[in-house]
Amino acid sequence: MSSNEELQNTNTEERFDFKKEEKSAFQTEKGLTEETVRVISEDKGEPEWMLKRRLRALHQFQAMPMPTDWPGQPDLSEVNIAEIVPYIRPDVDVRAGVDDWTELPDEIKDTFDKLGIPEAEKNALSGVGAQYESEVVYQNMQERWEEKGVIFCNMDEAVQEHEEIVKEHFMTKCVPPSDNKFAALHGAVWSGGSFVYVPEDVTVEMPVQAYFRMNSEGMGQFEHTLIVAEDGAEVHYIEGCSAPKYSAFNLHSGGVEVFVGEDAHVQYSTVQNWSKNTYNLNTKRALCEAGGRMEWISGSMGSKATMLYPSTVLKGPRASDNHITIAFAGEGQNIDTGAKVYHNAPETKSTIESKSVSKDGGRTNYRGLVHIADGAENSSTSVECDALMFDNESTSDTMPYMEINESKVDVAHEATVGKIGDEDVFYLQSRGLDDDDAKQMIVSGFIEPITEELPIEYAVELNRLVELEMEGSLG
Amino acid sequence: MSGTQLPANLSAEMVQEISERRDEPEWLLDARLEALEALDDLDLPDVIKTPGRRWTNLEALDFGSLVDPLNQADETERTSDEGVKVLTFAEAIEEHPDLIEESFGSTIDPTENYLTALSAALFTTGTVVYVPEGVDAEDVTVRAEMSSRSLFSHTLVIAEKSSSVTILESIESGEGAAQSASGSASGQSPQDTVDAESRYFSNLVEIDAGENAYVQYGSLQNLVADTYSYALKRADVGTYGTVNWIEGNLGSRLTRSDVESDLNGDSAETKIVGAFFGHGDQHFDVNARVRHHGENTTADLVTRGVLDDEARSVYEGVQDVGNDAWNTSSYQRENTLMLSDDSEADASPKLIIHNHDTEASHSATVGQVDQEDLFYMISRSIGPTRARNMLVEGFFVPVLEEIAVDEFREDLQELIAARLE
Numbered sequence: 001m002s003s004n005e006e007l008q009n010t011n012t013e014e015r016f017d018f019k020k021e022e023k024s025a026f027q028t029e030k031g032l033t034e035e036t037v038r039v040i041s042e043d044k045g046e047p048e049w050m051l052k053r054r055l056r057a058l059h060q061f062q063a064m065p066m067p068t069d070w071p072g073q074p075d076l077s078e079v080n081i082a083e084i085v086p087y088i089r090p091d092v093d094v095r096a097g098v099d100d101w102t103e104l105p106d107e108i109k110d111t112f113d114k115l116g117i118p119e120a121e122k123n124a125l126s127g128v129g130a131q132y133e134s135e136v137v138y139q140n141m142q143e144r145w146e147e148k149g150v151i152f153c154n155m156d157e158a159v160q161e162h163e164e165i166v167k168e169h170f171m172t173k174c175v176p177p178s179d180n181k182f183a184a185l186h187g188a189v190w191s192g193g194s195f196v197y198v199p200e201d202v203t204v205e206m207p208v209q210a211y212f213r214m215n216s217e218g219m220g221q222f223e224h225t226l227i228v229a230e231d232g233a234e235v236h237y238i239e240g241c242s243a244p245k246y247s248a249f250n251l252h253s254g255g256v257e258v259f260v261g262e263d264a265h266v267q268y269s270t271v272q273n274w275s276k277n278t279y280n281l282n283t284k285r286a287l288c289e290a291g292g293r294m295e296w297i298s299g300s301m302g303s304k305a306t307m308l309y310p311s312t313v314l315k316g317p318r319a320s321d322n323h324i325t326i327a328f329a330g331e332g333q334n335i336d337t338g339a340k341v342y343h344n345a346p347e348t349k350s351t352i353e354s355k356s357v358s359k360d361g362g363r364t365n366y367r368g369l370v371h372i373a374d375g376a377e378n379s380s381t382s383v384e385c386d387a388l389m390f391d392n393e394s395t396s397d398t399m400p401y402m403e404i405n406e407s408k409v410d411v412a413h414e415a416t417v418g419k420i421g422d423e424d425v426f427y428l429q430s431r432g433l434d435d436d437d438a439k440q441m442i443v444s445g446f447i448e449p450i451t452e453e454l455p456i457e458y459a460v461e462l463n464r465l466v467e468l469e470m471e472g473s474l475g
Numbered sequence: 476m477s478g479t480q481l482p483a484n485l486s487a488e489m490v491q492e493i494s495e496r497r498d499e500p501e502w503l504l505d506a507r508l509e510a511l512e513a514l515d516d517l518d519l520p521d522v523i524k525t526p527g528r529r530w531t532n533l534e535a536l537d538f539g540s541l542v543d544p545l546n547q548a549d550e551t552e553r554t555s556d557e558g559v560k561v562l563t564f565a566e567a568i569e570e571h572p573d574l575i576e577e578s579f580g581s582t583i584d585p586t587e588n589y590l591t592a593l594s595a596a597l598f599t600t601g602t603v604v605y606v607p608e609g610v611d612a613e614d615v616t617v618r619a620e621m622s623s624r625s626l627f628s629h630t631l632v633i634a635e636k637s638s639s640v641t642i643l644e645s646i647e648s649g650e651g652a653a654q655s656a657s658g659s660a661s662g663q664s665p666q667d668t669v670d671a672e673s674r675y676f677s678n679l680v681e682i683d684a685g686e687n688a689y690v691q692y693g694s695l696q697n698l699v700a701d702t703y704s705y706a707l708k709r710a711d712v713g714t715y716g717t718v719n720w721i722e723g724n725l726g727s728r729l730t731r732s733d734v735e736s737d738l739n740g741d742s743a744e745t746k747i748v749g750a751f752f753g754h755g756d757q758h759f760d761v762n763a764r765v766r767h768h769g770e771n772t773t774a775d776l777v778t779r780g781v782l783d784d785e786a787r788s789v790y791e792g793v794q795d796v797g798n799d800a801w802n803t804s805s806y807q808r809e810n811t812l813m814l815s816d817d818s819e820a821d822a823s824p825k826l827i828i829h830n831h832d833t834e835a836s837h838s839a840t841v842g843q844v845d846q847e848d849l850f851y852m853i854s855r856s857i858g859p860t861r862a863r864n865m866l867v868e869g870f871f872v873p874v875l876e877e878i879a880v881d882e883f884r885e886d887l888q889e890l891i892a893a894r895l896e
Contacts, residue, residue, distance in 0.1 A: 398826035401525050402822045407814070
């Protein structure tokens, strides 16, 4: 049986909605103080500069107000940092992760089994950095890449092992903690995540994958991903999230920094399915040098509220950016997502394609910013947003912002909103499909531009998640 | 963001004096005083903010020095058509006291923001267009010349059941408002340069379109370059009613213009057509908003703008579809043409959709004159400058075509042509 079939035969409900008993070796006190931050840093045995960065971020976090004045933004009043245990470590023997899948504790393996990780492994996918709670417990890297000098490891490990690279890039030029309140929070309490380094002119053919998972009530997840692609390098990084449902709220505030060197190419793909009580407030940004190309592919399925706007700064001439996002908001969900692109050099190019589906009172909002700086001659950008609405309780907003300070440009924005077409449903029904299947198929077709960009396992999973969401309302 | 203070030179006595001079009824004086009192707690109209950029900085305007309430003066010519009443505000209060009392502030709440309140408290000019049931009127014109440091105007259009009217409003600077070189380029932002020459013009327009009524309201603003101008125009559109707006902005140093239609009745329709042409260091903050409340309503928002020199434009278009607005159709297009490398254009077309039985779309583009078009025309032996000018004039055609009043279309065309020379 191919892994694909195996995935399809797995019970989807079971795969995504189970919960492990939590066992933790260490939990910090609730609430966030300088003491907490020092404990985190000390426990990790971090160098002094990292502790200083954490403390600086903490002060910035404390000084910044909660964002409340964005038009139509999700309500964040329930986000109470004091109630969140910012740091938690799974109760495993190894601190720095293991190199072999078989060495993982059974319980954790079981969790990943249900999420399909072994299939990915069986397919000899490049390497899997899997995060169970806040620490990467599993790392694997194929030897031939090590020979080429590619580094893929736990972020905590990278601070120790690759200190110079991390010190230069970690929350400095790309996402400084002062960027926003949650970036500052992240800077203070970050833990785990992945570090990817691709040396000059090296191409990583297989996607690099990391699977994140939250499994402890009241826990925040603050993983940090740092990708450095040197000039001419090429890499595809995949991050997937799926979390079981809980009664208390969770906060996820990750940070992603991508450095795209000259003529380098980085693709970053995410399928996010946090549980329906999670506040997903991330900061993701890429800096793109001359001729570099950045691609963001994101599917936002889960969470109670998401505020996520992957950004690209096109720093060098001919740099380009491509955003593909899909948001799916069901009952009680508010998915506020979009893209930000800064054209700061001539002949830069960006395209943004956004699709959203809202149903059962769900709310989606595309919020995007395209800024073309003075002097960014012959730059072009095109933004396309399509929204599909299922019922009258749902809401779909589109709020693009365009700031054009250069005349020799080509800027186009287009958006449409519509309901699911009765004629389309009728046509499919006349071909023998029932109402539910017809609608499901229309939605699958609607999001296809996204799924076709993903490796098959992720595409299958995304379709499964959509299927699951659809069943809820249409069954 | 309440950076606004009651200008020191304003007082209740002053408002009373304005009202007394005009021999106004008690209710209007009360409304004025209420607006004045509310000023302290009101904010300026919302302005778009993005990280590191404030699209228009109204806070920096010093209303205390711009506003001179007791010395307002204007020269306004009004022409009417058979069956329709075109009156000054003062005349209208005398002739139709109840109607005016009922309509004033019914579409625009005077205490909506700081600038509307200031306007309601201090207005001394304005027009009332009253179209009784079943009357078809064409070519109503209101040509106003501003001839004082500050001028506040309040216009009411009341179109009763099954009536129709086309209205042209034009605003220019007359003598008394100092003429200065139009569009003088300066490195400073407009707000920094409020000085003795600066003017302030405030224009509120309320349209109440009854069942099956049709109103086209065209407006052409061509004030001298040191004028700061604020316009809020809003229509309440009833069942089967249609209100079409045309908003042309060419003059002033800084203009904030909000044109809005509330489609309250079933099958109501609106078009909001905007045109602007900025040069020098002009700043246009133009906004078009439609709110769909009734069923089967239709809206079409079309804005075209050209920017030259260091001019800057800010555009926000909002299509807000309410929960009960079944079977809505809503479209929006905005196109900006940049003629100069120093110009800047910000745009934000927004969709807010609460009803799924909606067909809505919007698009926005920013670019320069199409090089291929230009090449084609030059190859037909048209000089480069003339070719460009023809293309710019052509760019405005979709807007010009919407204008029902010939006089207005010609005026706008002439102003565009004059600016291109």
